[in-house]
Amino acid sequence: MTVRIGVIGTGMIGRDHTRRIEKVLTGGTIVALSDSVPEAATNLRDELAPAAVCYPTGEALVAAADVDAVLVCSTGSTHEAYVLAAIEAGKPCFCEKPLATTAEGARRIVEAEVAHGSRLVQVGFMRRYDAGYRMLKTVVDSGIGAPLMVHAAHRNPTVPEQYVTPMAIHDTLIHEIDVLRWLLDDDYVSAQVVFPKRSRHAHAKLADPQIVLLETEKGVRVDVEIFVNCRYGYDIQCQVVGEEGIASLPEPMAVALRQNASLSTPILTDWKDRFVDSYDVELQDFLMAAAAGTASGPSSWDGYVAAITSDACVEAQESQGAIVPITLPERPTLYR
């Protein structure tokens, strides 16, 4: 079966996912596009999906009879309404992170999916599909004894002017929030944020870098450096310290160059390149599940837990070093 897909939000990632469904993956075709800026949708149609119909609203796209499944790739604050509409229509829905910009919004999605009675939503936490993180998880699960600590870093070369301090959590740390609880098979119980000396490259409304300290139910201590004006590249680091050994996320594959009395490997600069294979695998997974009328991979529950944890981290940012507790509600059986 070829799953007929509608894409809401045709900016950077909507375009990239349209390209991969049309040009790279099997089992899906783009039949519908929508963006609040209509030319963004028509331009993408002309460039990559000539057979797609452009809809004036995301709601009209979700309701279209020939749309089997929906990709929500619009601005984060708009995700909740579109995901709820897809659940109401009984259509599988891939939602880019964040599932919702508030924990309340994510809870409404969990409740709607539970009421529907089966999974329909996959959240775009692509790192769970990354070959390096999967290799790391295999080693963490079997090769280093009980994990005790995680040291991680999430570095972007630069960010635009509109990227402000809480976005370091909602937009950036959210990847570590999800992938580390998956990696450790654990949940967080508290968060604290401390601010080192501010980089002179940070915009006026951004405290950069930041260090987020998380503690898990099993007592693991996690520190994540968020540094989004690091200048030198897009760099994702993760090291798990266990009782019997230390395991590190592999570096992306790169040619080692010996030249002019030096040995070097390039560092990537763009998140699209760093996780290009993971995006392919996550969307292929979505297409396979959507063909069966369901969803797999990171769930609404994972999106909800990430939102609760993000809210606690933002509160921690605002409370000058205070440790903010994180309490999760009971996990519905649909997600066990």
Ligand SMILES: NC(=O)c1ccc[n+]([C@@H]2O[C@H](COP(=O)([O-])OP(=O)(O)OC[C@H]3O[C@@H](n4cnc5c(N)ncnc54)[C@H](O)[C@@H]3O)[C@@H](O)[C@H]2O)c1
């Ligand atoms: N998984 C990842 O690594 C990853 C990477 C990049 C972006 N994202 C997420 O994807 C989403 C989009 O990010 P982007 O970088 O493509 O941003 P973008 O600004 O390039 O694109 C967003 C698009 O949504 C459109 N839009 C805004 N409001 C809308 C509405 N109400 N209905 C329909 N369209 C609307 C905008 O016009 C724009 O074209 C964000 O939530 C972001 O966090 C995830």
Ligand SMILES: O[C@H]1[C@H](O)[C@@H](O)[C@H](O)[C@@H](O)[C@H]1O
């Ligand atoms: O939306 C992007 C994307 O999620 C990247 O993976 C992350 O590194 C950036 O910080 C964020 O702004």
